Amino acid sequence: xxxxxxxxxxxxxxxxxxxxxxxIGLNSPTPRxxxxxxxxxxxxxxxxxxxxxxxLSGSTVHYIPKVNSQGETYGSAAxxxxxxxxxLIEVSASNGAIGYITKAAFLGTTSQSGTSPTLQQVLNYPKxxxxxxxxxxxxxxxxxxxxxxxxxxxxxxxxxASGSGG
Amino acid sequence: MGSRSRKRVPGVxxxxxxxxxxxxxxxxxxxxxxxxxxxxxxYTKIYNYYNxxxxxxxxxxxxxxxxxxxxxxxxxxxxxxxxxxxIMFKTHTPPIVCRMTTWQYNSTASAGLAVxxxxxxGAGPVYFSFGDSRAYNGSGYTTYGSYRSxxxxx
Numbered sequence: 001x002x003x004x005x006x007x008x009x010x011x012x013x014x015x016x017x018x019x020x021x022x023x024i025g026l027n028s029p030t031p032r033x034x035x036x037x038x039x040x041x042x043x044x045x046x047x048x049x050x051x052x053x054x055x056l057s058g059s060t061v062h063y064i065p066k067v068n069s070q071g072e073t074y075g076s077a078a079x080x081x082x083x084x085x086x087x088l089i090e091v092s093a094s095n096g097a098i099g100y101i102t103k104a105a106f107l108g109t110t111s112q113s114g115t116s117p118t119l120q121q122v123l124n125y126p127k128x129x130x131x132x133x134x135x136x137x138x139x140x141x142x143x144x145x146x147x148x149x150x151x152x153x154x155x156x157x158x159x160x161a162s163g164s165g166g
Numbered sequence: 167m168g169s170r171s172r173k174r175v176p177g178v179x180x181x182x183x184x185x186x187x188x189x190x191x192x193x194x195x196x197x198x199x200x201x202x203x204x205x206x207x208x209y210t211k212i213y214n215y216y217n218x219x220x221x222x223x224x225x226x227x228x229x230x231x232x233x234x235x236x237x238x239x240x241x242x243x244x245x246x247x248x249x250x251x252x253i254m255f256k257t258h259t260p261p262i263v264c265r266m267t268t269w270q271y272n273s274t275a276s277a278g279l280a281v282x283x284x285x286x287x288g289a290g291p292v293y294f295s296f297g298d299s300r301a302y303n304g305s306g307y308t309t310y311g312s313y314r315s316x317x318x319x320x
Contacts, residue, residue: 029310029312030311031299033309076260117307118306125271130270130281131273132272132281133245135269137268157266157268
């Protein structure tokens with residue numbers, strides 16, 4: 001009798017802790033700028049997919065990308081999962097046009113996908129007007145959804161000093 | 167290697183006090199402010215942090231989107247240890263990126279960092295903020311997601 005109580009109480013506590021941990025893990029948002037996008041350890045929840053978020057209170061939000069004639073996906077970067085990032089991401093160009101930038105341009109990746117700087121590199125970044133150390137800005141091309149026709153540009157961060165500022 | 171220390175995360179009161187303090191400290195924050203429904207706590211081997219998104223709007227003015235990163239507990243983290251990347255979305259179907267920053271890092275020892283995507287994308291539409299944060303883990307940076315802010319009309 002007594003030993004059952006002694007065993008049952010810790011078991012209930014352990015189960016509660018495990019359930020809490022599972023719950024926190026499932027609700028934790030995933031970064032879109034992770035170094036390795038294929039290394040997603042958190043299983044995706046099975047919310048109904050659609051162009052409208054199912055909920056804004058921390059649950060996973062999906063946006064179904066469309067597919068262009070080249071087989072590339074295009075759509076919003078506002079999904080909660082990096083695996084949801086389409087090949088072409090919808091932006092508002094500097095000239096007001098709505099178009100798309102490539103995923104590589106959005107993530108700031110070049111040949112080495114998703115690499116982050118070293119601490120020493122970060123400490124050498126210039127300070128911006130807010131007093132933060134800021135990675136260099138860049139201006140990227142904005143395309144139509146077929147990714148062949150450029151319709152404008154989009155500036156990420158503060159653009160380099162050369163040329164016209166923005 | 168060092169053991170992973172799980173420091174005590176701040177309670178709701180300290181979070182609210184911290185958020186309120188930053189609201190007062192941030193210049194130009196007047197009018198409607200939407201703060202993300204929940205902070206996202208993340209843990210490194212060295213320090214523990216939480217982040218959340220804020221959208222700030224004033225009628226007739228461009229919106230401002232922030233991601234805030236805070237260290238939990240007392241004390242500061244060294245320069246370059248915490249980072250944020252703010253993205254402002256225009257509410258649309260589906261949402262459109264209208265402004266985003268590059269990664270920004272704390273330049274001095276600090277307990278908090280605010281990264282601001284500005285100027286906004288014009289007054290009128292509805293916006294929300296949805297960025298990511300990074301923390302130095304001893305050998306590089308680990309990136310963490312966040313909860314998007316509510317939508318606010320500018």
